[in-house]
Amino acid sequence: MRWRYVLRTIGALVVCIGLTMVLPIAFAIVYRDGSELALIKAMLLTIGIGLGLFLLFRGPENSVISHREGMAIVALGWLAAGLVGALPFHFGETFHSFVDAFFESVSGFSTTGASVLTDIEVVPRGILMWRSLTHWLGGMGIIVLSLAILPFLGVGGMQLYKAEVPSPVPDKLRPRIRDTALVLWKVYLLFSVLETALLMFGGMDLFDGLCHTFGTMATGGFSTKNASIGHYNSVYIDGVITVFMLIAGVNFSLHYLALLGKPSAMLKDPEFQFFGGIVIVFVVISTLSVFKAVYESFGESFRYAAFQVVSIVTTTGFATADYELWPALPQCLLLFCMFLGASAGSTGGGMKCMRVMVLIKHGYRELLRLIHPRAVTPVKLGRRIVPDDVIKSVWGFFIIYLGLFILSSFLLAAMHVDVITSFAAVAACIGNIGPGLGSVGPTDNYSHLPAAGKWLLTLCMLLGRLEIYTVIVLFVPEFWRR
């Protein structure tokens, strides 16, 4: 592994992140909220670190990145992003300890939306803007972003792309990886502009509109209000955000095709059908469960059930209702949604629908094989066969995901966190959702957890965002051998 190259690339990445801090600085200056200095300090330090790395490790241009280097760049790059992303919180003295700032920053970049802020509304707007912006950057992926804007990454770009967007069946939309990254970001930007406009039309100002759009399109979940979206208590805003959460939960390649005038590709996509089916069925069940039991009118039941199911299944984590007061069945469905997650190639987290489909179909195939021992029954998604090595890797993913979930829950419980909270917090962090159950439910936050627990959950968020493999290989000794 060529460390020079890895560190140089990470340096470039950090510079990019530093430059994006211009946006929160602009808001801080406009609102005169006193956070300008902290933000400017953070930005200068970030760019300084980035440039330092970049210049210190100058090397040959345009070298091909190996698979291993790709994973190292992505994993360490995300870690670096989390660290420099914590600087504004640190200099702004938003939190008392660095671990809280780091937790909040990683929660932002990984689009988890788990917060350690007890009172959001007292925090200066510049800082809040940065908090939401980390979502938006992390949503489509900071590596994908840098692929789009840093031309020198083009050569080994596919390795980086695969490490950050590890969909089981990666699809390259354009012949060149750089164009693919650009296309994805353009689609992402288009929807973001649209949602901001619609939210402002519903009464939000530009600041709130942008922050909530960042939270929605990235399926993050940071709000600028203590009561999350429930603060607005508006059917219109609930509706707009529900729709855009769904959009963000769908594979962006399909959006691209739809925008090119091929909407049928989306409807025919098996993962989209599965995802859509799950959403519809769960919304119906939840609506019927909370009707009369929690809410008086059917319309209200539907409004809250739909928002909450979509929010959790897309791994956004916005809240309009405290689902912990709901009956057991819809709560159970939501817990399942935390594991399921959104579509591959979307900004959502979780295990991804495609993987769950592969697992279900593979299970069915094994049953079929008992009846027809000599049948040739490949696992198919739509008209395409899923190769056996992909199935194996999906199973591997599933086992590791479950193993990490169990191990982390045990560790959290060992820190005297109660059982429900332990399980739900880990599930919500590794699935990049945000709110869980118990004392980390939709009306609570993560600030009361012990510091060690926060470190652990931070790691879980990174694991979940990079879909396990890219991060976990760093812990395999073989990875570090020459």
Place this chain on the structure above:
Amino acid sequence: MLIPSKRICCDTHFCFSGLGRMDLLKELGGSSEKWFLPTSELLKKGWLNLRIIIVGAGEVGFHIAQRLAYEHKEVVVIDKRAEALRRFAELLDVQIIQGSGSSPSVLEESGIRGADTFLAVTDSDETNLVACLFANALEPGIVKLARIRDEDYTRHWPELVQKSLDIHTVINPEVEVVKTIEKSLTVPDAEHVSDFAEGRIKLVGLRIGASSPIVGIRLQDLRQKTGELRFLIAAIFRNERLIIPGGRDRIRAEDLVYFVCESEELNEVLKIFGSKADPIRNILIVGGGNIGMRLALELEGRQYHIRLIEQEMDRCNFLAEKLNSTIVLHGDGTDRELLEEENIRDIDVAISLTGNEEANVLSSLLARSLGARRTMTRINKFHYMPIIGAIGLGQIVSPRLSAINSIILHVRKGKVLSAVSLKGEEAEVLEAVALESSGIVGTPLKDLRFPKGAIVLAILRDEKSIIPDGESVVHPGDRVVILSTRQNIPRVERELMVKLEYF
């Protein structure tokens, strides 16, 4: 020789100029007012030459050449293989040319300029396409038929091939045979099903079991037994011999009986024949080649449960990718254990479609002996057909036969609306329009001087379809469905003046 002023004047007749040859016209029944002459007569007398060029001396080429030569046409056969051509020279009255059908000089030698029809029926799609390309260049107006098997060509047919090559009809034997099988599956026990009059009339071939209530009954008594239900027994195959039955004939067990009836009444008629009406559900296809795959694709999504056995693992994977609800099995169709494992007893139809006919025969026999209700077997070699019944194989399907049928139908453009061959080629069923001048019009059928070996199966008038008896009368403009043995087709045409049109 008369020179047509136009190639073809109307569907059935040629139009002539050439006033000097009134004697010839008179002899043919023409007059000074009537300049239209029936083509078939001209051909027979040799006054009109219709040249047909066939590229490809395979089985398909042979059978088409045989039929066309029989109809007094000038047939030229081109093939590279001297061995294959020898058979033509020995058995048929056709001209043979050894050479590549895709070579322009060979085509010129064959006299393509001035020929009427060009059939490219080699085994190679590419050769056929190239042959059509040059045929088009050498003789732009010529009618071209090509046998094309690759789906890919067929899919892009209109935009890519038809426009540039001007091929009139593409014959895909695999598609044709799949259609045949599909149709025959709609009637559970039938060995043959074909449609006439846009599907209003069905011709069904049924093997009569020993327990059938109609065994031993004379046909003239059958009517009384069945009352209102209208159907007509068209033909009986007994010990591989064709019988066009009269009223005194009796049906025996193990006869293969062909009857016509209205499609709506089919189920009731089947009950009279003692056919089990349980619809087909479980289908086993042996052989996942092009035909097997096409069939499975066609049948998927209907009420059938389909299993498909294929021997090659790679092909299995390919099939499993293309097919959705079909269960693809890796194994051998002649493997008894595999068949038992897949519960062959509950299989309604086992269809053997591999490229190896000996294996097909074996797997069908095995399937039948293990309890499959019905079998279909793909046979390509025509020599095998006569012995198929003897070994109790049931229905056979042949892509070549299907291809020949549809080529012949297209070659006989004009008033023949559909044509079906029964049991190899011994008999044909034709659907044609009765012209005003036709001898069949206006007289009750029983009073017509009907050639033995031919029978009117149905009369189609406007929206009505009539299953005729002796009293029925054909009106001008009616469509009639006629069954005839092959030798009798020219006589049917001549004596009944139905003008089955050959060019």
